[in-house]
Every structure is written in structure tokens, then in C-alpha cells.
Amino acid sequence: SQTIHQWPATLVQPVGSPLSLECTVEGTSNPNLYWYRQAAGRGLQLLFYSVGIGQISSEVPQNLSASRPQDRQFILSSKKLLLSDSGFYLCAWSARDGGIAFFGQGTRLTVV
Amino acid sequence: AQSVTQPDIHITVSEGASLELRCNYSYGATPYLFWYVQSPGQGLQLLLKYFSGDTLVQGIKGFEAEFKRSQSSFNLRKPSVHWSDAAEYFCAGGDSSYKLIFGSGTRLLVRP
Numbered sequence: 170s171q172t173i174h175q176w177p178a179t180l181v182q183p184v185g186s187p188l189s190l191e192c193t194v195e196g197t198s199n200p201n202l203y204w205y206r207q208a209a210g211r212g213l214q215l216l217f218y219s220v221g222i223g224q225i226s227s228e229v230p231q232n233l234s235a236s237r238p239q240d241r242q243f244i245l246s247s248k249k250l251l252l253s254d255s256g257f258y259l260c261a262w263s264a265r266d267g268g269i270a271f272f273g274q275g276t277r278l279t280v281v
Numbered sequence: 282a283q284s285v286t287q288p289d290i291h292i293t294v295s296e297g298a299s300l301e302l303r304c305n306y307s308y309g310a311t312p313y314l315f316w317y318v319q320s321p322g323q324g325l326q327l328l329l330k331y332f333s334g335d336t337l338v339q340g341i342k343g344f345e346a347e348f349k350r351s352q353s354s355f356n357l358r359k360p361s362v363h364w365s366d367a368a369e370y371f372c373a374g375g376d377s378s379y380k381l382i383f384g385s386g387t388r389l390l391v392r393p
Binding site for chain 1: 283287316317322323324325326327330371375380381382383384385386
């Protein structure tokens with residue numbers, strides 16, 4: 170069966186520090202991969218999605234970037250974190266024919 | 282522009298009472314539609330989905346949703362709510378681009 174792993178679960182980082190969140194999927198090939206951010210009291214905002222290795226689409230201009238170095242690996246990064254980057258980050262995958270997204274357990278990022 | 286709207290931020294119901302959570306969508310064509318549930322600090326779990334066909338879809342945990350094209354709605358229902366249903370519920374829409382757009386969520390509180 171397919172599983173999605175996302176780590177770390179929680180992270181506290183100072184302003185200006187770098188960020189790297191990793192997400193891996195097992196049990197499937199060629200998934201679509203997604204990074205969402207959930208700010209307190211708000212819905213999920215799609216940050217990036219990828220339909221293949223090295224193919225990244227950005228939905229909103231921001232201080233973050235994403236990379237997909239391998240088929241089932243999706244990384245969210247920042248060179249210098251801002252206070253406004255705090256939030257709950259969720260990785261997700263869907264099958265190539267799209268539609269249903271399966272989510273990781275999320276990373277709670279607090280920038281201090 | 283494509284959008285998914287959940288007009289109710291919070292809903293409180295008594296245990297054993299019926300539940301309906303509202304969701305409206307705005308898409309050029311009939312989108313794929315989903316309902317997810319999120320427990321505090323956790324990822325999202327898929328409750329049910331609508332792609333095409335029968336407009337009344339059954340999901341897990343006793344939930345169902347009805348697609349109404351004329352009203353651009355996909356409301357989630359449950360005939361009898363249990364205390365364990367207290368969580369945040371998200372409606373989402375997708376299309377052939379495989380990007381899911383989420384509503385802002387509805388927090389369900391269950392009174393004993």
C-alpha cells in the first residue's frame with residue numbers, strides 16, 4: 170500500500186535561518202506531489218505542485234522554494250525564514266490521473 | 282477563477298443530532314469534489330469523493346454528500362453525530378490540472 174512520510178513533525182527556527190522539509194512517498198510511481206500551507210484559522214493554500222522530477226509549479230509568490238530530486242521525494246526549502254512563514258505545512262500526493270490527494274501528517278513550523 | 286467556499290467557520294451540534302456542512306464551488310466545468318477531515322495537529326483524511334455519476338456519494342464514518350449542479354453545492358451530511366466527529370472539515374475541488382483547491386474549513390463542535 171502507499172504511504173507518505175513527512176518530517177520533522179515540529180520545528181522551531183529563528184528568523185533568517187534556512188529551512189528544509191522533506192516528504193517521501195512509498196508504494197507508487199510517478200505521483201503528483203504537493204506542498205500546502207495551513208495558517209491558523211485559514212484553509213489550505215497550495216504552495217507548489219509537481220508532476221515529475223524537476224518539474225515544479227509555484228502557485229503563490231513567496232519566500233519558499235520546492236524541489237523534486239527523485240520521483241517520490243519532494244522538498245520544501247527556504248534560504249532565510251520570515252516570521253510569516255510560520256504555519257502547518259502539509260505534503261500530499263495523488264495518482265497520475267489526478268483527483269484524490271493523500272496527505273502526510275504535517276509539519277508545524279514556528280519561526281521565532 | 283476557480284474557488285471553493287465553506288460559508289460556516291464553526292458549527293456546533295448536539296451528539297446524536299443530524300449534521301450538514303455546506304460547500305459551494307465555482308468551476309468552469311464540473312470539478313472533482315472531495316471532503317476531508319482533520320483532527321487537531323494531524324494531516325487530512327479523505328472522507329468521500331465525487332467524480333461523476335450518482336450525485337449522492339457515501340463515505341467513511343457514516344458520512345455522505347450530495348452533488349447539486351444547479352446550486353453548485355456539495356454539502357456533507359451525517360444523520361447522527363458522534364462526539365468523535367468533532368474536527369475540522371474541508372471541502373476541496375479539482376480538475377484535470379490535478380490541483381486541489383480547498384475551502385477555508387468548518388470546525389465542528391459536538392455538545393454532549
